[in-house]
Every structure is written in structure tokens, then in C-alpha cells.
Amino acid sequence: MTSSDTHAGTSSTPGLPPLTPGPYRKRLGIVALIATFGGLLFGYDTGVINGALRPMSEELGLTVFTEGVVTSSLVFAAAIGALVGGRIADSWGRRRTIILLAALFFVGALVCVFTPNFEILVGGRILLGLAVGGASGVVPVYLAEMAPYEIRGSLAGRNELMIVVGQLAAFVVNAIIGTIWGDVPGVWRIMLAVCVVPAIVLFFGMLRMPESPRWLVEKGRTGEALTILRTIRPENHAEAELAEVENITNAERETNQIGWRSILTNKNLLRILLIGIGMGIAQQLTGINSIMYFGQTVLIESGFDQSAALIANVAPGVIAVIGGLIALSLIDRISRRKTFIIGFALTTTCHLLIGFASLMLPVGNPIRPYIILFLVVAFVGAVQTFLNIAIWVYLSEIFPLHMRGFGIGVSIFALWLTNGFLSLYFLTLVEAAGITGTFFLFAAVGVVALVFVATQTPETRGRTLEELEENVTTGAIYTVSAKQNAARRRG
Numbered sequence: 001m002t003s004s005d006t007h008a009g010t011s012s013t014p015g016l017p018p019l020t021p022g023p024y025r026k027r028l029g030i031v032a033l034i035a036t037f038g039g040l041l042f043g044y045d046t047g048v049i050n051g052a053l054r055p056m057s058e059e060l061g062l063t064v065f066t067e068g069v070v071t072s073s074l075v076f077a078a079a080i081g082a083l084v085g086g087r088i089a090d091s092w093g094r095r096r097t098i099i100l101l102a103a104l105f106f107v108g109a110l111v112c113v114f115t116p117n118f119e120i121l122v123g124g125r126i127l128l129g130l131a132v133g134g135a136s137g138v139v140p141v142y143l144a145e146m147a148p149y150e151i152r153g154s155l156a157g158r159n160e161l162m163i164v165v166g167q168l169a170a171f172v173v174n175a176i177i178g179t180i181w182g183d184v185p186g187v188w189r190i191m192l193a194v195c196v197v198p199a200i201v202l203f204f205g206m207l208r209m210p211e212s213p214r215w216l217v218e219k220g221r222t223g224e225a226l227t228i229l230r231t232i233r234p235e236n237h238a239e240a241e242l243a244e245v246e247n248i249t250n251a252e253r254e255t256n257q258i259g260w261r262s263i264l265t266n267k268n269l270l271r272i273l274l275i276g277i278g279m280g281i282a283q284q285l286t287g288i289n290s291i292m293y294f295g296q297t298v299l300i301e302s303g304f305d306q307s308a309a310l311i312a313n314v315a316p317g318v319i320a321v322i323g324g325l326i327a328l329s330l331i332d333r334i335s336r337r338k339t340f341i342i343g344f345a346l347t348t349t350c351h352l353l354i355g356f357a358s359l360m361l362p363v364g365n366p367i368r369p370y371i372i373l374f375l376v377v378a379f380v381g382a383v384q385t386f387l388n389i390a391i392w393v394y395l396s397e398i399f400p401l402h403m404r405g406f407g408i409g410v411s412i413f414a415l416w417l418t419n420g421f422l423s424l425y426f427l428t429l430v431e432a433a434g435i436t437g438t439f440f441l442f443a444a445v446g447v448v449a450l451v452f453v454a455t456q457t458p459e460t461r462g463r464t465l466e467e468l469e470e471n472v473t474t475g476a477i478y479t480v481s482a483k484q485n486a487a488r489r490r491g
Contacts, residue, residue: 017236019150024232028146031232032155034205035142036162037198038098038135041105043166044195045074045128047317050295051174051310052188059186060118064427071293072423073122074129079416081133086141086409088134094142094212097134102203104131106196113193137412140396141404145212146232148241149464153331153393160389161324167292168317169194178310214401214465217245248466249401263403268475273407275456276395279340280415282449283391286347287442288383289419290426291316291376297427298376301435302358303369312373316380323384330385335461336394340453343386348446350379351439358435372435397460400469 049071057067089097108131111124139159147155173194181187210232213225222242229238263269291298295316299309330339354375361368399407429438458477460468471477 017234017240019148019237020234022234024234028155028232031146031209032143032158034202034209035098035139036159037202037205038101038139039159039162040166040169040198041102041195041202042132042135043163043168044170044198045105045109045132045166046289047167047170047292048174048191048195049074049293050171050313051178052191053294054296054306055178055182056121056188059188060121062118064431066118068424068427070118070121070125072420074125074132075289075416075420075423077126077129078133078136079413079420081130081135082137082412082416083133083409084130085134086137086405086407086412089138089141090215090405094138094145094215095206095209096211097138098142099203099206101131101134101138102199102206104128104134105199106203109192109196109199113189113196133412133416136392136416137405137408140392141408142212144393144396144465145214146210148233148237149462151332152397152465153390153461154328156393156396157324157328157331157389160392161321161328164317164320164324164384164388166198168314168321171314171317175311175314179307182307213242214245217242217249218401222246244464244466245401248469263406266473268472268478269400269403271478272398272472273403273410275458276398276407276411277414278452278456279391279394280411281418282344282452283387284415284418284422285442285445285449286344286383286387287351287422287426287439288347288380288388290422291380292320293423294426294430295376297430298435299369299373301430302372303363303365304373312369315373315377319377319381320384323381324389326385327389331390331393332461335459336390337453337457337459339386339390340457341450343382343390344446344450344453346382346386347379348443348450350375350382351443351446354379355436355439355443358439394457394460397465397468398458398472400473401465 053067053071056062056070062070085097085101088100104127108124108127108129111127112121115121115124140156143156143159144152170191174191177187177190181190210228211224213228216222216225216228225245226238226242229242232238233241263273295313296306296309299312300306304312354372357368357371357375361371395408395411426438429441433441463471468477
């Protein structure tokens with residue numbers, strides 16, 4: 001099923017007054033800035049292992065497999081964190097859950113920095129993983145629920161931009177520290193310690209941020225919700241939006257569609273849940289995080305020496321941030337579906353080119369490492385421009401309010417689980433199949449992902465969360481998309 005791009009570009013909620021300029025935009029910007037420190041921590045904690053792994057392995061005596069365990073322990077824990085974090089956020093509130101995650105980031109970082117051995121290091125990585133997974137689910141939902149629908153994509157998408165900023169920060173910090181103090185014992189501990197600072201900022205910053213008004217309405221606290229909406233919307237827009245949210249919430253209560261059993265027995269809700277899971281898995285099977293975690297290893301395999309690879313590895317981080325900025329400028333102007341199709345087409349092409357370059361240029365060829373570096377940078381740019389921000393925004397907006405925490409939690413659980421298996425076995429795969437076989441495998445999976453997106457994902461851009469909620473719950477989001485697709489084929 002496809003949906004019409006033309007519908008996505010227009011307001012579908014005539015009951016809401018237009019969004020006019022005002023001081024509320026500055027308030028929204030501050031809320032987004034503070035909350036996305038969760039994304040910054042997500043990015044730094046997942047990216048720092050890229051440069052810290054080799055000196056860490058030398059000090060702690062890690063093998064190829066235990067390197068994979070150290071890396072993937074965070075990722076598997078993130079799967080649990082996403083699942084549990086969503087449920088906590090539904091019952092405890094988005095804001096308080098993010099504060100809890102900030103404390104978990106802080107404690108996990110300290111455990112890793114002061115670890116005396118492999119076992120405690122893995123324990124610290126698990127704590128960080130729980131925080132990363134929770135942040136990956138709760139922060140996008142918080143931003144999507146705080147944002148007016150007209151700018152929901154660009155506001156919620158800032159979290160993914162901060163993730164890649166965090167990864168770039170990790171690459172740059174690794175390169176600087178590795179170059180200056182590379183021979184100092186325990187240099188990797190310094191790399192890991194840097195993330196304590198943003199954890200402190202997130203904790204104290206969120207103490208001053210408001211709760212999600214949509215969550216407050218669901219809990220019957222409409223007075224508080226209106227007070228908050230008046231600070232982040234024009235006055236007349238706030239009251240109209242509150243009325244719309246109340247109507248949808250009351251309708252849901254009457255249908256008693258609350259709880260995972262109800263979700264799994266409702267074909268429309270189950271279908272949107274499966275689409276969310278599929279999008280999360282498809283994003284990870286591009287292999288983007290294998291590059292972000294093990295980019296230095298890939299570059300060494302392509303022909304760079306260890307020091308040059310550490311510095312060259314900054315390039316994918318830079319292009320990730322540039323791609324993220326471009327994505328934010330496009331996300332509220334191009335339909336989600338079209339963005340996904342372009343993204344998977346480009347990443348699959350890059351996979352094929354990397355595989356062929358590795359096959360055609362033998363090890364020792366002086367241009368081999370630079371060609372592969374260029375193609376890796378192109379791949380990262382394609383993912384960040386057309387997939388990562390768009391998919392995270394998509395997951396934050398497709399689920400109805402009463403299942404939003406559960407839906408995004410399960411979807412991101414699947415995302416992180418896929419990420420975890422790739423992290424655990426990527427180095428083993430490269431060792432067994434080389435760069436050529438590894439990237440040809442990614443290309444084959446990319447074709448499957450492209451077919452899935454083209455046939456299954458409904459459009460969400462240009463619709464309020466409440467309209468999407470009604471369309472998903474009734475199944476209209478699928479039937480309308482099917483009719484529009486048939487009409488376009490006839491035309």
C-alpha cells in the first residue's frame with residue numbers, strides 16, 4: 001500500500017487555527033534542545049566504542065568475540081531499555097522517565113570508566129544500554145507530543161540529529177585523545193568519561209521542562225495540559241488542540257482498546273505494530289551501526305593503518321551530521337514514504353559499490369582504502385539524509401496515544417535486537433567473508449527492505465497525531481492508501 005503525497009502536503013485538520021509566529025516557538029526550541037541531550041548521549045555512548053575498543057582490548061586482554069560482547073552488551077540492553085522505557089513512560093510520564101534515564105547514563109558511565117575487568121565493564125555497558133534504549137523510545141515520543149503537527153517532523157527529528165552529533169563528538173574525541181595520549185595506559189577510560197557531562201545537563205535540564213500535554217490528558221489532568229499548551233502554542237490554537245486531544249482520548253476509553261492483549265487482537269492495531277517493527281528492523285539491516293561501531297576496523301581492513309583509520313573515521317561522522325541537517329530541512333516537505341524509498345535505494349546501491357570495490361581492488365592497491373572510504377561516507381550520508389531521522393520520526397507518530405509507549409517500545413526493541421546481533425557477529429562476519437561478502441549481504445537485505453517499504457508503509461506527513469490515531473484505529477489509513485494507489489496506477 002502507498003499513500004498520496006498530495007494529501008500529505010496539506011492541512012487535514014480544518015478545526016485547528018493556523019500556526020502563527022510567536023514566543024512559544026522559542027519555548028519549544030528550548031524543550032527540544034534539553035530533551036535531545038538524551039539523543040546526544042545515545043550517540044556518544046554507541047559511537048565511542050569505535051575508537052576505544054582497540055586500546056581497551058589491549059589492556060583487558062579481549063578476543064574478537066569478547067570485543068563483540070562488549071559492543072553488543074550495550075545494544076542488547078538497549079532493546080530491553082526501549083521495551084521497558086516505553087511502558088514506564090506510559091505510566092510514569094515522559095518527563096520523569098527521561099530524568100531517570102539521565103541518572104542511569106551517569107551511573108553507567110562511571111562504572112565503565114572505573115572498571116577493573118571485562119565482567120564489570122560489560123555490567124556498565126548494560127546500564128548504559130538500558131539508558132540508551134529508553135532514550136531512543138521516550139525522547140522521540142516526548143518531542144512528537146510536544147510539537148504542533150505542522151513542524152512535528154523537524155522538531156522530533158532533532159533527536160536523531162543529536163544522535164549523529166553525539167557519534168561525531170565521539171569520533172572527534174577519540175581521534176584527539178588517541179593522537180595526543182595514544183600511548184598512555186587506560187586512554188580509553190578518558191574517552192568514556194566525557195559522556196558524564198551531557199548526562200548531568202540532561203538531568204538538571206529536564207527538571208525544568210514540562211510534561212507532555214497529551215500524556216496529561218490521557219491521565220485526566222486536562223487543566224495542567226492546557227496550561228502547558230498555552231506556553232508552546234498560540235492561545236487559540238492551544239484550546240482547539242486540547243479539545244481535539246480530549247475527543248480522541250474519550251473515544252478510545254469508550255472502545256476499551258487499552259493493553260497489549262487488545263492491541264494484538266485488533267487487526268488494525270496489530271498491523272501498525274508490525275509495520276513499526278518492520279521499519280525498525282529495516283533501518284538496522286542497512287548496517288549503519290556496524291559502520292558507526294566498527295568503522296575503524298572496516299577502514300583498517302580496506303588498507304589504512306590503525307592511526308590513519310582513527311582519523312579517517314571522523315569523515316563518516318561529519319557526513320552523518322551534514323545528512324541530518326539536510327534531512328531536517330526536507331522532512332516536512334517530502335512525504336515519509338518517498339523519503340524511505342529513496343533512502344533504501346541509495347543505501348543498497350552503496351552496498352553493491354563497496355562490495356565491488358573491495359572485490360576489484362586487491363589489498364595493497366594504494367587507491368583501495370580511499371575508494372572504500374569515499375563509498376562508506378556516501379553510504380552514511382544516504383542513511384542519515386533519507387532514513388534515520390525519517391524512520392525515528394515515523395515511529396514516534398504512527399501509533400495511537402493509548403499504545404504509543406508500547407508500540408514504539410516494541411518496535412525499537414526489535415530495532416535494538418537486530419542491532420545487537422549485528423554488533424555481536426559483524427567482526428566475525430568480516431573476518432569470514434571479508435568486506436566484499438559482508439556488503440553484498442547487506443545489499444540483498446536492502447532489496448527486501450525496499451519492497452517492504454513500497455508495499456506496506458502508509459503516509460503520515462501533514463496529519464495531526466489525533467487524525468493519524470483515528471485513521472489507524474479504524475483502519476482508514478490503509479483503505480484510503482489503497483484507493484489512492486489504485487487511482488494513481490489508473491492515471
